[in-house]
Amino acid sequence: MSVDFTLDAGVATITINRPEKLNAMDAEHYSGLSDAWKRVRDDDGVRVAIITGAGERSFTTGADIKSFVGAPPGLEEMWLTQKDQLLNRGLEVWKPVIAAVNGYCLGGGMTLLLGTDIRLAAPHATFSLAEVKRGVIAGNGGTQRVLSQVPYAIGMEMLLTGESMDAETAAHWGLVNRVVPAERLLDEARKLAARIAGNAPLATQAAKELAVRAREMPLSAGLRMEQVVNRLLMFSEDAEEGPKAFSEKRPPAFKGR
Known part of the structure; x- marks a missing residue:
């Protein structure tokens, strides 16, 4: 279980590696993801980044809710606004970020997606902001970014119903750039990243x-x-x-x- 980081020819690949939990993230994984984004930001050897999930089922389902039950963050953390910053929580990363969505992209996975720049999805990928079904709202930019990235009524339907959207529908509304065969997903993301990395x-x-x-x-x-x-x-x-x-x-x- 980890957040893996590799760098090749200017292209960083970040992999949320917890497939047995659908790449859901506990506090340790969120911290690891934060470290990965900071390296993308600060390492001159990185020109573009790819974010994906391990396995064939899930990009990430966001927070591992069970790991936080009974251990919510203290109120004092409300003012630790720079602690474990994330791409979608306000960390400024001006290097391009490509998402390779290889399955479930739910909750915090969706808000992570909304912080990326270019998105490729496998045909079996699904997308949702289901937090309202749990009594909370989509955090880390979920309510703040979705209406600027899809039409108003589509974004509102996602936020207010919590229902899922399939990959073809996501591509239709511009939530992802295109759908590519699952077996070619990472290869296509790397080809795109290489083209970007070749620019100034x-x-x-x-x-x-x-x-x-x-x-x-x-x-x-x-x-x-x-x-x-x-x-x-x-x-x-x-x-x-x-x-x-x-x-x-x-x-x-x-x-x-």
């Missing part, structure tokens, strides 16, 4: 941050911020390498500098 790292991270922040800024401020960031990037080594490689008809050797 600073520009890729800047593009992601600007697009995400645009949701909270007026257009005039966003356009100005875009202009300023682009001007800064022009002074990077990568901005020299890109046109040079194009003129020499060779792949660019971007260094993230």
Whole structure:
């Protein structure tokens, strides 16, 4: 039982490895996942990350509720807002994140999904925000992100009924990019990650941050911020390498500098 981390050619793969529990996470696994996201954020060798679950049944079903029964966090933790930060709990990770959804994506799995950038799903994947059936609400951004990622009525149906959505429906509404055969899921995610990793790292991270922040800024401020960031990037080594490689008809050797 663990949260596994591998790094190959700039692509980090994070695997929630608890298949016997449908990759549900107890406190230890949440802490391990937090450490993995911090490494993605801080390690210059990481250009893009893939998040998936071990086995063939589940991406993750979120919190292992049984492990928290009788041991709820103390009230004092309400103000430990930076403890064990997660991708979907406010940790700022500007490197692209791809989700490879290999089965159940429920509760906290769905809120994790909503914090990723690009999503591939196996045909048997299912998605739901079922917290209202348990007397609580979808935390870690569940209520805050879903309406910006699917149409209003679809998001509300998910939040208020707690019913499941299959992979094809999820793709129809844009919750995932596409459905791919289960046996090719990770390969397709890695191919996509490799294409992203081959681009200029600073520009890729800047593009992601600007697009995400645009949701909270007026257009005039966003356009100005875009202009300023682009001007800064022009002074990077990568901005020299890109046109040079194009003129020499060779792949660019971007260094993230």
